[in-house]
Structure formats: C-alpha cells, structure tokens
Amino acid sequence: MIARVLSIAGSDSGGGAGIQADIKTITMLGGHAMTAVTALTAQNTCGVTKVTPVEPDMVAAQIDACAQDIGIDAIKIGMLGSPAIAAVVADRLERLGVPVVFDPVMIATSGSVLADTATIAAFERLMKIATLTTPNVPELAALGGDAALDALGIAYLAKGGDAEGDDVIDRLVIPGAQARVWTAPRIVTRHTHGTGCTLSSAIATRLGEGASLERAVEDARAFVRAALLAAPGLGRGHGPLGHAAIRDFQSPVSNA
Template identity: 40%
Template sequence: MNIVMTIAGSDSSGGAGIQADLKTFQELGVYGTSAITALTAQNTLGVSDILAASPEFTVAQIQAVFEDLQVTAVKTGMLFSAEIIEAVTEELQKHSVQLVVDPVMIAKGGASLLQQEAIHALKTKLLPIATVLTPNIPEAEEITGIQIETVQDIETAAKKILALGVQCVVMKGGHLEGEEAVDMVYFADGAFFAMSSERINTKHTHGTGCTFSAALTAFLGKGYALRDAIIEAKHFIQAAISHPLNIGNGHGPTNHFAYRKAQVKGQVKLH
C-alpha cells in the first residue's frame, strides 16, 4: 500500500485543505494520512475564522504517523506561521520522503492564510528540502519579490526560486491572461517543459492548488517519476475543473470525482 501525508489546514466546507487532499488521495488509490496545522471556519464565500495548532502538536501528529506507517511522499499546504514551518521542517528532515510544497498564502475569498513573517521561514527553511514547489503567480511574486507579467518574468522568478534549493518549480499560469492556461515547469538541472490547457470559464475553482499538489503527491507516492507525476496531476485537476459540482454561492469546489468516476482526463498539451 502506498502511503502519503498532507500537512495542512482544515477547510470546513471540504473544498480545499486537508479535506481536498484526502479526497484526492482516495480517488487516486493511495492511503492518506494527515497533520492538521490549523482549523478554519470557511465556506465558498470566504474564511471567517482561523484557529492555529501549536507547532508542538503539529509535530506530534507527524511523529505519530511516521512511527507506525511507511510514508513515501508528503505535501504541505497551509502552514500559517513561521514557528509551524520551522517545526515541520525540522521534523521532515529526519525522514527520507519526497516533499511537495504548495505555498498556500491567500484563500479564494482574499483571506490571508500565511502570516507575513512566515514567508521568510518558508524560503530559508522548507524550500531547501523540497522536491517541488507549486506556486500560482501571486504566490511566486510574494516569494521572489518579482512582478510577473510576461513569460520572461516567469522564468526569472522560477530561477530565483530554484536558487533557494528546491529541486523543481511548477509555475502555475492560471492567473495570467490568455485563451489557454499555461503551467511552466523548471528543474534545478536546467530541464524545462510547459503544459497548456483550455481555460475553463467557471467560478468553481476553490481548492485547485490544494487538489493539484495533492494529486502530484499521490502520483509520487505511487512511484511515478517527477515529470510524469506533474503531468498526470495536471490531467487530474483539469478534469476536476472541467466538470464542476456547481455547489455553494461563491467559489465552489472542484470535482474530485471527475478523473476516476467519469473516466476522463483533462485535456493537456505538452510543450
């Protein structure tokens, strides 16, 4: 049995965070475990409250799982504070796992999910041990201090992120203009490829970042090579966006069932 872990916040509406991650793990046939960093009171309209776990309790959850189960891949999502990031990094350094970092910073409704002082800890502590980072454009801007408007800006920001020690960065292009959404993938060894997909006209995109990074973690946990895992995760999230559930009055969740239940892959072109 392939066992993976998510270290992230809880989303009471089930579209993002721990809930989205565990749904994705289940859909992809891996056994999901979790360490919850924070509770959020939220729905498709936004986040109304956050209650963070202590760094010590976050680590205790990780330790409890690793003491008993053979985890091969881990993803981090909402880590909230510098103290939690530092504690999680210290604990993960004790284990040989592939690490996917989704730098969750801002909820779809605009609420901040990462304290400002935590960004420094993310860059100096967690990213140097990460296998892959999956930022959207606003997150990449926050991490690098670069305003991203062009393809050249994306490449410049990606190289700056790789210089922090991460092995690979997936620069998600959903926030840029264009008929297609283009994700650009850069590796520390200089390799590069891009993935483009039809831009879906929908407001039901809550949890897309969580779901993509969870799918990537699941495929890595199943033994996929990193490039193949990234591509298959893109198929998963494209299917999830393309077949919306149409629930909620705001930014509704993606459809975690689509990839398996409808037996469809989101259409993705490689470049």
C-alpha cells in the same frame, strides 16, 4: 502496498480545499491519506471568517504518529499557519527522506490571506527540502519570482491558472534541465476552490507510487482538469471541484 501520503495542511470547513481536498484527491487516486492538521479554518465558498493555528507540538505529534506506525511514502505541505509550525515541519521532514510537494499557500481562492510575512519568510527552508514547490502567480511574485527560486537551486512548478489569457500555461523548472511547459485551454468556471491543494496532493500521490516528477505533474494536471469539469456547482462563491464525480479517471502512470 498503496502509496501512503501525509497531508500537512489546514482544514477547510466548507470541504473545498485544504485537508479535505487532499483526502479526496489522495483517495480518488488510490492512495492512503493521512493528515497533520496545522490550522482550523471557518470558511465556505465566499471566504474565510476565522483561522486558529494548531500548537506546533501537536503538529509534530501528528507527523510522528503517522511515521512511526503506518509509514510515509510522500508528503504534501499546504497552509502552515505560523512560523513556528513551519519550523517544526521542516525539522521533521529533514529526517524522513521521502518526496515532498510544497504548496506555498498564502491567499485563498476567495482572496483571504492565509500566511503572514513571518510565515512566508520561513518558507525558504521548506522549499530547499521539498522535491517540488508549486507557487501560483501571486505566490511566485511574493517569493521573489523566478530569479529568487532559481538562485535557491530548487525544482518548482510555476502555475498559470491566475494569469490572463485563453490558455493556462504551467512551467516545470528542474535545476540543470530544460523547463517543461504545458499549455491547455482555460476552463472557464467560478468553481475553482481547492485547485492548488488538489494539484499538489495529486503530485505527491504519484510520487509516492514511484512516478518521475515530470510524469507526476502531467498526471496531476489531468486530474485537476477533470475535477474542474465535474464541479458540482455548490455554493454562492468559488465552489469546490468534483473529486468524487471522476471515479473513472484513469492514470497514465497506472496504465504505463
């Protein structure tokens, strides 16, 4: 059986982030991608022009449909769209008992706001359910910083792609353990749309295969870096990654 991975996230009409990036990532890493769409967005590499949240009961119905037939080995959560959707997702996840990777999406790569204050306030419940939360620099600040997340007693990956400097530093914090830090040279490119979505869905796929959290993060980071280097150069703004151009990517997990 291959890993059955459910992405709960918004769609991206430009194909660079959200559900579309998740499907590409999960598929390229050998998993079976399923979706529960939380919002429809009109966007491209230059920005988001319109967002329409899906009704919460429809989000719940999508999750139930996947769980009741195909089954779920891991879940990735991205853009939620509203506090009501966040609540219904949390209700379902508490019953499923599978690894969950929560990417607390608040702002698109283009700078467009994708979560209002009330939705962000609903994130705490999901962070407590999640196996791992993956905030970038501004998201970590909006969530109260390291002190707030440490107080919750949760595992989180503090991503450093939005920080300054020649190196990208990612820090995995697991309660009761020493933090694991990865440092790598920054890949200088404007084609970074969907990096967070790709990373979180890659981690979820590896967790669904049975990898440890640290190994899943390490493998996912390698996948994202390969996709950044293979970006096809599409669009006038922040272009998509090159998921489909890395068919020869070899997973440390699958080779272990």
